[in-house]
Amino acid sequence: MKVKERATVVAQKKLAEGVFSLELETNATKYAVPGQFINIFSNDKSKLLPRPISICEINELNNTLRVVFRVVGEGTTEFSELQAGDTVEILGPLGNGFPLEGEKAIVVGGGIGVPPMLELAKQLKGSVTAVMGYRNDDLFLADEFIDAAADVIIATDDGSVGVHGTVVDAMKENELTADVIYACGPKPMLRGVAQYALEKGIKCYVSMEERMACGVGACLGCVCQAKEVDDHSHVKNKRVCKDGPVFLSTEVEL
Amino acid sequence: MKVKERATVVAQKKLAEGVFSLELETNATKYAVPGQFINIFSNDKSKLLPRPISICEINELNNTLRVVFRVVGEGTTEFSELQAGDTVEILGPLGNGFPLEGEKAIVVGGGIGVPPMLELAKQLKGSVTAVMGYRNDDLFLADEFIDAAADVIIATDDGSVGVHGTVVDAMKENELTADVIYACGPKPMLRGVAQYALEKGIKCYVSMEERMACGVGACLGCVCQAKEVDDHSHVKNKRVCKDGPVFLSTEVEL
Amino acid sequence: MNTKVTIAGVEFQNPIMEASGTFGSGMEYSEFVDLNKLGAVVTKGVANVPWLGNPTPRIAEVKSGMLNAIGLQNPGVEVFCERDLKFLEQYKDAKVVVNVCGHSAEEYIEVVDRLADEKRVDMLEINISCPNVKEGGIAFGQDPKAVEEITRLVKAHAKQPIVMKLSPNVTDIKVMAKAAEAGGADAISLINTLTGMKIDVERQSFVLANKTGGMSGPAVHPIAVRMVYECASTVSIPIIGMGGISTWEDAIEMMLAGATAVSIGTANFYNPTATLDILNGMKEYMERKGIEDINDIIGIVK
Amino acid sequence: MNTKVTIAGVEFQNPIMEASGTFGSGMEYSEFVDLNKLGAVVTKGVANVPWLGNPTPRIAEVKSGMLNAIGLQNPGVEVFCERDLKFLEQYKDAKVVVNVCGHSAEEYIEVVDRLADEKRVDMLEINISCPNVKEGGIAFGQDPKAVEEITRLVKAHAKQPIVMKLSPNVTDIKVMAKAAEAGGADAISLINTLTGMKIDVERQSFVLANKTGGMSGPAVHPIAVRMVYECASTVSIPIIGMGGISTWEDAIEMMLAGATAVSIGTANFYNPTATLDILNGMKEYMERKGIEDINDIIGIVK
Numbered sequence A, B: 001m002k003v004k005e006r007a008t009v010v011a012q013k014k015l016a017e018g019v020f021s022l023e024l025e026t027n028a029t030k031y032a033v034p035g036q037f038i039n040i041f042s043n044d045k046s047k048l049l050p051r052p053i054s055i056c057e058i059n060e061l062n063n064t065l066r067v068v069f070r071v072v073g074e075g076t077t078e079f080s081e082l083q084a085g086d087t088v089e090i091l092g093p094l095g096n097g098f099p100l101e102g103e104k105a106i107v108v109g110g111g112i113g114v115p116p117m118l119e120l121a122k123q124l125k126g127s128v129t130a131v132m133g134y135r136n137d138d139l140f141l142a143d144e145f146i147d148a149a150a151d152v153i154i155a156t157d158d159g160s161v162g163v164h165g166t167v168v169d170a171m172k173e174n175e176l177t178a179d180v181i182y183a184c185g186p187k188p189m190l191r192g193v194a195q196y197a198l199e200k201g202i203k204c205y206v207s208m209e210e211r212m213a214c215g216v217g218a219c220l221g222c223v224c225q226a227k228e229v230d231d232h233s234h235v236k237n238k239r240v241c242k243d244g245p246v247f248l249s250t251e252v253e254l
Numbered sequence C, D: 001m002n003t004k005v006t007i008a009g010v011e012f013q014n015p016i017m018e019a020s021g022t023f024g025s026g027m028e029y030s031e032f033v034d035l036n037k038l039g040a041v042v043t044k045g046v047a048n049v050p051w052l053g054n055p056t057p058r059i060a061e062v063k064s065g066m067l068n069a070i071g072l073q074n075p076g077v078e079v080f081c082e083r084d085l086k087f088l089e090q091y092k093d094a095k096v097v098v099n100v101c102g103h104s105a106e107e108y109i110e111v112v113d114r115l116a117d118e119k120r121v122d123m124l125e126i127n128i129s130c131p132n133v134k135e136g137g138i139a140f141g142q143d144p145k146a147v148e149e150i151t152r153l154v155k156a157h158a159k160q161p162i163v164m165k166l167s168p169n170v171t172d173i174k175v176m177a178k179a180a181e182a183g184g185a186d187a188i189s190l191i192n193t194l195t196g197m198k199i200d201v202e203r204q205s206f207v208l209a210n211k212t213g214g215m216s217g218p219a220v221h222p223i224a225v226r227m228v229y230e231c232a233s234t235v236s237i238p239i240i241g242m243g244g245i246s247t248w249e250d251a252i253e254m255m256l257a258g259a260t261a262v263s264i265g266t267a268n269f270y271n272p273t274a275t276l277d278i279l280n281g282m283k284e285y286m287e288r289k290g291i292e293d294i295n296d297i298i299g300i301v302k
């Protein structure tokens, strides 16, 4: 079930420079699973298209969803200025979400790919190692993984914290193995993680990103390239919004 | 001097069904005279053009302008929802305003043409008779003329208060005379008032309305028909925003 | 109160359709709107074989609108008949208009022939105006001779009435409308998207992989109204009006300008119930204004 | 940091002009911006004799834009020279581009001849694209032969460089750009307004007395960028780009697409300091990106 409604802002918090945490009260909460996203609409009526933002936490008790986002343009700037009590239009939850699998899982997040890993880590039944990559020591959200994951490994581009390098460097350094890897982050990172998984023979799910219009699978705006002809499209394209955003790393071109 | 700035809402009050009074703190106050207007911009970024609204009161002490407007479309709906503390972009004061003349003046307002008469009545040095026409007994602002005018005459379309009929009917019934008449209201009313003035040999100023873009005299969007070739345009057109909105009733086609 | 309109003998329970390509075949939006309440479901453009479409990004946001360069990705007419038409079986009250695309007259005809005996297909909309297909598409829609010829060829094969969908990227839309009429079109629909471009100033590169894209949404509405108006005073076949309709006012405006029915496209993306919201608004307008029959307002502003 | 650009031998201190008809001759906006800081003041269209223009309403608001149907009201070239050019004497740093309109070749030429010896006139912009003049105007701008011929005629008389202002209401803007170049134009400017219409659904009548009006503002920007891009890859004369520019990003986008200079129109109406705000934003962009010379970004996105 997808809900289109005016959600109420319950809390807004700055986590790091340009990174914000927004808690929204919405009936979409009832249907949400980790790895799904919501479309957030601008209150500026000259901006029609939604901003897709991953779900970071699901709080069924309070009927709230939490999202964490980076300010990159006018839409996210507007969202960062929302205050408790304000309302914002959303559509969600959208997409397929991560399947919860395995006895031993690695969740890998890079930069603004970290947030969707939090709810996933919480919901995974087996043991979880969280590997997180940041630019520098602005380790937003990292502390919140402590309760959700057995191990928390940090990599930073500038070496200020943890492994000096990428999440893949960190995985290699720690010789991580598992039944399943879940990853979200920039494409080069996903490519590296997928490669690592392939080498180690680990099943790997990646969360993809693409510019969207409808968010529900109707417009074919958001496709990514599939390795094989897709069941729905009958060409080598998969819809990130509907068939994804989570795909097996072996299904899609990275 | 014209000011373009974000004015702060000091107070918003509903005066009658669909009629609102808005007080704005703005530096435009310093330069304002009765009969001028301000352009109010929508906060909705898909609406670019300003809404011209006449100045109803000028409060130099508080640096505030008061406008009174009727909700007729999306822009005015938005303005009616502004609350103290909110901000709104304005440009003003614009237009020429009423020249303050005569020992004995009649100020005539019809419907939403009443508001600009208030500051005028206050500033006129001589004796003032205020004639105001309304649809029904929703006599917004009428009470506020009591201090500003020696006489207050009401006409209503439905006869519920005062003279049953138009302001012109009321003027005739009261056989009003004066040195000068100032009028603002719908065109048929202005036509009637101008005719009355002509017959009685009274000088008459009318405030005109037209759809505007720039509001400063540059775009030639807002012209009204002039009786003679105009000095600026060199055709029989006058700019309501710059040459007006106040014209001698004998200068323009009504 | 009558909301029924008739185009080429096909009766629609109301004048509200959604615009091709913005609604798939209705499946995805059936979560939000009861398709059975629509005048018609207009499907995404379908070709003789599956089309891959353009590389991504395919979508760019612009002020009060968007650009798309999907490039007519579609699964081909075979899958379309087996899956999409079958899905639409359950919505008997809504008519089905199938949007047809092709690189050449032959390809259009192949699709039209394949659909000829499909009972669920009430009407064909021939897209000769998609700006994202280099090989054919827009070239057809910008040359009156080509419009007339393709119309004639398709009409000769079609078993259902045909609607020619016109491109707004032309000097004189009236010429194109006349060409379609001369070729035997049962109706015309307009406007398709206006060709636009967006450049990312930070990256100094095109936002769309295809460089240009088709502009749609409220930004194009005034152009669409003007073109519908111009066509309405030029041809006597009915017009399906579209382009930036997002409120009931926009829809009524289009009908006052001369459209017999209207399609809602981009608005679905930011309001999934746009079609039925607009229908309701139109009904309230009729009631308020004492309009007994929606046909009474078609083209009355002249 | 260099912001100077040169078009047909005329050096502009920066690429920012305002668009004809939106700024008068600068008088009204001189309260808000120092005209001396602009690359050029482009005047409202001027004809051989005073023009009355269209009846009102002349203005309608549309989403992210507006329609206008001023109908080229102007006081005629005589008054223009005596009053407006004299006023502009005091702003020596800004160039003066005079926009010229007419119903016929003869009328254009009369204006061009009258302006020939006016020292304050640096350049002429020939408006062959105003959609609001029935007698001529748009007809010129929509036929390549007419564009070439009027260009040739005007060029033969003009003492200043001439810029042909093109209409976007055409099937292929490249053809029009080529025609202007072939006729001897020193530069082209685009886009003029797109023809649109608005109907008041409550009154069931046109909002504009003229029925149609020219659409401008952010809504048309993506179309303008596309057309500037298309022309830049077609002709070798410089391009003045305009259409919906309201931020420095829009202006940079236009230059990346191929414009040597840009004009700001409708934005002045809701931001009287738009021209200089945009100039400042462009300078900051150059600084941030380490762009030494604004000419280095012209047409680099290909």
Ligand SMILES: Cc1cc2nc3c(=O)[nH]c(=O)nc-3n(C[C@H](O)[C@H](O)[C@H](O)COP(=O)(O)OP(=O)(O)OC[C@H]3O[C@@H](n4cnc5c(N)ncnc54)[C@H](O)[C@@H]3O)c2cc1C
Pocket (backbone or CB within 6 Å): A037, A049, A050, A051, A052, A053, A054, A055, A067, A068, A069, A070, A071, A072, A073, A074, A075, A076, A077, A112, A115, A116, A208, A209, A210, A211, A212, A245, C060, C061
């Ligand atoms: C499935 C999915 C999940 C995402 N989850 C998150 C998240 O949890 N946190 C977060 O910070 N960001 C996330 N993003 C990216 C986020 O959508 C963009 O950063 C955001 O849309 C930018 O909007 P803007 O108006 O600030 O930027 P602008 O650049 O002004 O946006 C212009 C247009 O481009 C689109 N756009 C721009 N960047 C992206 C992008 N990277 N992906 C998709 N569309 C884009 C916008 O939606 C808008 O339509 C996600 C994207 C996708 C597809």
Ligand SMILES: Cc1cc2nc3c(=O)[nH]c(=O)nc-3n(C[C@H](O)[C@H](O)[C@H](O)COP(=O)(O)OP(=O)(O)OC[C@H]3O[C@@H](n4cnc5c(N)ncnc54)[C@H](O)[C@@H]3O)c2cc1C
Pocket (backbone or CB within 6 Å): B037, B049, B050, B051, B052, B053, B054, B055, B067, B068, B069, B070, B071, B072, B073, B074, B075, B076, B077, B112, B115, B116, B208, B209, B210, B211, B212, B245, D060, D061
């Ligand atoms: C000089 C002048 C003074 C005015 N003073 C007042 C006043 O004191 N109180 C008051 O209630 N109204 C006044 N008006 C009318 C007021 O400007 C319109 O009612 C208002 O612009 C409507 O905006 P909207 O968005 O609600 O309506 P919409 O109809 O949605 O507006 C659409 C567009 O049309 C324009 N428009 C619509 N109606 C008018 C109109 N009557 N005059 C000019 N433009 C219009 C709007 O500005 C906007 O650009 C005045 C108009 C002028 C020209």
Ligand SMILES: Cc1cc2nc3c(=O)[nH]c(=O)nc-3n(C[C@H](O)[C@H](O)[C@H](O)COP(=O)(O)O)c2cc1C
Pocket (backbone or CB within 6 Å): A213, A219, A221, C019, C020, C021, C022, C044, C045, C068, C070, C072, C099, C127, C130, C165, C191, C192, C193, C215, C216, C217, C218, C220, C242, C243, C244, C245, C263, C264, C265, C266, C267
């Ligand atoms: C994402 C998208 C895909 C489209 N695909 C098609 C298509 O396949 N066939 C077609 O004829 N028109 C297509 N169109 C054009 C629309 O049907 C419609 O003509 C246009 O978008 C204008 O209407 P709107 O402003 O309401 O969206 C598409 C439009 C969009 C936005």
Ligand SMILES: Cc1cc2nc3c(=O)[nH]c(=O)nc-3n(C[C@H](O)[C@H](O)[C@H](O)COP(=O)(O)O)c2cc1C
Pocket (backbone or CB within 6 Å): B213, B219, B221, D019, D020, D021, D022, D044, D045, D068, D070, D072, D099, D127, D130, D165, D191, D192, D193, D215, D216, D217, D218, D220, D242, D243, D244, D245, D263, D264, D265, D266, D267
């Ligand atoms: C009110 C108004 C008047 C205009 N008058 C003229 C004119 O006299 N001559 C001309 O060539 N273009 C005229 N134009 C067109 C503009 O110069 C410009 O080409 C167009 O508005 C697009 O730019 P914009 O979107 O920045 O406004 C006018 C535009 C507007 C809005």
Ligand code: FES
Pocket (backbone or CB within 6 Å): A211, A212, A213, A214, A215, A216, A217, A218, A219, A220, A221, A222, A223, A239, A240, A241, A242
């Ligand atoms: S955004 Fe429309 S199909 Fe994914």
Ligand code: FES
Pocket (backbone or CB within 6 Å): B211, B212, B213, B214, B215, B216, B217, B218, B219, B220, B221, B222, B223, B239, B240, B241, B242
């Ligand atoms: S509104 Fe532009 S001249 Fe009056």
